[in-house]
Amino acid sequence: MTYTYRASGLAPHYGRYVEALLNRFTESGLQIVKRSLGPGRAEIKVKYENEVGFITVQPQGDDIVVSFNVRETLEKKGLEIARTGIRFLGTIITGGSPVDATIYTIEDSFNAALSGDRGYLASAIANSVRDVAEDLKYKIEEESRELGYKKEEFEDRLTSIKSRLLTISEEIEFAKEEGRDVSRIERRYRRAEELCEEAVKDANSGKYVDALAKLEAASRLLDKAEELLSSIY
DSSP states (O other), X not given: OEEEEEETTOGGGHHHHHHHHHHHHHHTTOEEEEEEEOSSOEEEEEEETTEEEEEEEEEETTEEEEEEEEEEOHHHHTTHHHHHOOOOOOOEEEEXXXXXXXXXXXXXXXXXXXXXXXXXXXXXXXXXXXXXXXXXXXXXHHHHHHHHHHHHHHHHHHHHHHHHHHHXXXXXXXXXXXXXXXXXXXXXXXXXXXXXXXXXXXXXTTOHHHHHHHHHHHHHHHXXXXXXXXXTO
């Protein structure tokens, strides 16, 4: 019996899905007998007692499609496999979007596999391919929210630091006109400005943790610059 599971929108995360699926198989007590992992297709063979499972994972468009079937081992089934062959019955599972993180079962036979009516191995594989997709969709949603928070924090802090840079720049010019030594202040100002530019580049590459760290360093330099400005009057 062959089952096919489709998770919509997860194709960009194909590598993460395969890695998580392998881990889940191990956690479920399955022996991974063979694996062939490529950028467009993964083939995995697992074993549990007298059964073996053959799983294929591949991205199709925006989705990930997982097909698997379970067979009895030759030790148990003997030559019956050669005589009767393998009949393939497809059961399709459609996945929800990464936002709703819901997989809908539309065939009773897959429900039977999930519940254990088709044996432990079929149940373990069915539950793994479904649960891994749901977990990954949840993580993607969480990461997206977290990225949004960091982006908003970065933009707010960048605006604040740019405002401080402008103010300090004006103060430096006034101090120069009055003949005061602003060399120490300028050094800190220039380095803060450089850090701000580097932070913008990091943010454009999605490295918000690094970008925020650089803005924090720039802020501290500006604190010192403001302190020095106060001391020269």
